[in-house]
Amino acid sequence: MQMVKAVLFDVFGTLVDWRGSLIADLTQFGRERGISADWHAFADAWRAAYRPSMQRVRSGELAWTILDRLHRLSLDRLIEEFGIGGLSEQDRQHINRLWHRLRPWPDTVEGLLQIKRSYIIGPLSNGNLALLVNMAKAANLPWDVVFGSDLFHHYKPDPEVYLGACALLDLAPGEVMLVAAHNDDLAAARRLGLRTGFVPRPQEYGPNQKRDLQAEEAWDVVAPDLVALAQALAPRQKA
């Protein structure tokens, strides 16, 4: 761990509660507009479209498309499927931008501030840069640098994302740690030589979450939350 100079973070699920935020914001929007729908199911269906939509880009079926646009394509489809009527273009833009205002988990900001004292910190996310910058302003995520997938025209777990960030930082993969709540993201990072940190987020997908409840490999650091991870990474531990 002595070598690590930058700690990069997965964002959706690892740092922010996308499901709780979307459900709360969609419910409020529906109440204000007199639109009733199963917003829990809607939020879950929206997120369920995430991987397949990126896979269309990763496979080459779709040319490079930023996440905001993929979100919008699946949003328009789901509005039809859920039979939600009366939404203007402005409404749809508002709903799509809810991803820019997701709220952090309670330990996120304090953990980042502590890690920032000793390391370069930044997101390494499939979100596009504008989404990540707007989210950081709203949620007080104190980034030193922001890596969105649109810098690389690739989505994780494509190697170009992990190695592209290392190259831009002029750091070797072994000098960079990825922190994520998802074992597959960490496995991709480890295969490329990055260090790895795992924080479980057992409520990310709600009460019935089945996956990523615990570390599935011996990651370099495993901690119950981001403040504990900061303690494990503190310089006195590096000696």
Add this chain to the structure above:
Amino acid sequence: MQMVKAVLFDVFGTLVDWRGSLIADLTQFGRERGISADWHAFADAWRAAYRPSMQRVRSGELAWTILDRLHRLSLDRLIEEFGIGGLSEQDRQHINRLWHRLRPWPDTVEGLLQIKRSYIIGPLSNGNLALLVNMAKAANLPWDVVFGSDLFHHYKPDPEVYLGACALLDLAPGEVMLVAAHNDDLAAARRLGLRTGFVPRPQEYGPNQKRDLQAEEAWDVVAPDLVALAQALAPRQKA
């Protein structure tokens, strides 16, 4: 100004005192190592190589090359020309990295902190991302986002840099302001539709500076320093 959502900054000269920093650090290095040279002239010659070296990339003579590497190429040449002997590879790397540790002008950090309250802030620099991130950590520049020229594989004043940053932020050029101490940088930004802010740095090139002593066009904002510029940009002024 009501439309502006992001304020981006030229860095070398506008925010940091490259000349004073290089002279101080080179002088200290020379003293510690018992190497005497005209470090004032050396610093000025190194900076004088800046535009011609970028021009080689802009013209296509040289494939895309980051600024750290251009600095190193001109450093190696100048060490020969100044007849400075006994420098190891490690010494040369140390000297080249002085650009990562340039010191801000006295008003820079306070001005950025104030502007950050109401706008997205970031560098829009010909420096590479690693240089800018390391500089920000050392000098406490509180960026929301970092745009290095290596994100675009172009150097200012190529349009790709200005428009590339706007696109990544998902903002129209008219929603982005460039702040610089150099009239030519602002002229390039204005031609592309960005808003412009000028802060003079009459000591950037030392006591005999001839250029950029004042605003040469009616830029959107002209202020004597960055704290005054922050006041001019404060939200109460936007109504």
